[in-house]
Amino acid sequence: MYPGAGFYGIREIFLAYAGLPRFLPLPVAVQHGWQCSGHAFEASAKPPEIWVWSPRMAAEVEAYYPAKRIRVVGSFYCYLKRLMKNELPQVEKRGSVCIPPHSSHFTSTDYPIEEFVRQLDKLGDEFKPITVMLYYLDMNSQTVEMYESFGFKVVSNGSLFDECFLRRFVHNVYDKQHCLFSDLGSGVFFAADMGLNLVRFDIESRFVNRGNEHTTDEYISKAKMFDEEFLRSLGETRPSSELGESYMLSPGELRKLILRNYFTWRFVTRSARWVAGKVLRSMGLSSRNPKLT
Template sequence: MESEKVPPGADEHLEELCRNRSLETEEIFGWNAFYGIDQIIKTYASLFEQYSLKGVWPHGLVFDPRKVLEAERKTALPTVFCYPPYRVSAYREHTDKRVIPSAHPFLYLLDMVDAEEGEREGTLFFPQHSTHHVTAEMNYAALAENLAALERKYQPVTVCLYWKDYNLGRAVPFREKGLSVTSAGHMFDPAFLYRFYNLCTRHEYAAGNGIGSHIFYSVAAGCSYFHVEGVDYELTGDEEVLERDTAEPDDDIVHRVRDTFGPRPPSSIEKQKQEAGYFLGADYKKSQTGLLKDLMWAELFDKFRVPPGEKNTRAQYFPTFWQRGLIPKLRSMKSKVIG
């Protein structure tokens, strides 16, 4: 956002933190670098920073047990490291990749950070957020009023805005109600999830008005979570983009999440942590050696073997290493000859 468009009272640090930026990564599948997921995995497994992971690591939690994002399906990598557990069947049905049930990288991050000392207080609130190509619309003024009116035990409330929503000026209604505004930064910032964790460790509660990954991250980081009713949201944008980039939450999954994370006062933190562990794939969390072993299996699949799949394509019989290199070159040569 240009400086002259910064809302009155905007924090200069947040302006820099949330500024739009390009993705800089060594990853074959660029989405692996969203929120610094690739760096967490490589740091935990003691791999060098420039190494390219040979599998798809989903950057967010999908609450549809059937849909597979087209970019994940098409990328020329042999494996997908899958979470939550209910997503395994979708990847096995709709891709030719070897599916490895896995833990979300946020759980590995927790093993690599020192617990923040100090008293937790207040609530960290996450409005349902926009994305690069989809915009979240809601009555922000009404939401700010609802947050300011929360019971004393939940105060003070700090609103954690997504980078795009900060740039859209969404901080203004909250500041007008005297609420603090912060952010975990841009999705291409490798420190995003570390910053998210640090923000959570300062608060006793986390809350939101939509179902998203923030619920499970914040609970894993020690917050007690509750849902704020009264202000609905709508995701807007090009219909084709909405179909491509969003998934319709499964009713059973929504009910399961709402049963544990919906009420105020929140249900027991032990129950919430158990549920968060399920959605983050805690049962599939590996030791450093175990994770490195999985990553090296993916490396072998990439160079020497394509896992069996359902697609009857000639390219399927080539290891993905050659699909990324040789096949594009052959296509280019063919087009030049024909041309």
């Protein structure tokens, strides 16, 4: 219903942690991935609240939404980690997961795939075997064949609206020893939290905006500068502070907060408009197709 909440199983994660039925809507917008800076996406639907990962991101989003409606709750990944604590068997970590630069909706990412693959192939045995994790938008035959031709396993976690996306990510990553990457992203921070050794490759990537109003040239330029500075100062505390685990709510606190937001004027009016729109669309469909009535 609100931006971010329906991506990657985020809604289901928060509802499950709060002990609420998973079919309910989430009455807030959510920071759906790691960002170097804020933009207007989460604020676009005027939600009762925007939930962000960290105080840094809260300060960024204040440029687009009132501070009183922005709440730091930690990343949804931290909540899933608690939910999955008894699901993952103890294993000896080995090999690597590789997270290449990835595209997003209306923004494609280009990088020299063959050069990247050859650098991966030159790694020592301690980094093998290598599993390459491609975002579903980049799962084209040419890219997959390039990685597989060097003997690498290629996996994907599912699509944007797949509620098991993040669970698959955890299963694909937790038993690896190294995380190989070039661009910062959510997966790198999640992998670091799971104890993987971060190994960065200096591969030049290029963002091609194909209609995303939030991914401006200014945003891309700012992101690249931020990433470089962040990577230079990367230490044990930086990834964990970005995830905001210390700001997590208890199941009871989260449940109370979700229920309270159901009764806000913003949620009630948006829900009413959504129901009215659905009824009108249904009536319009029925009038065009008499056999349906």
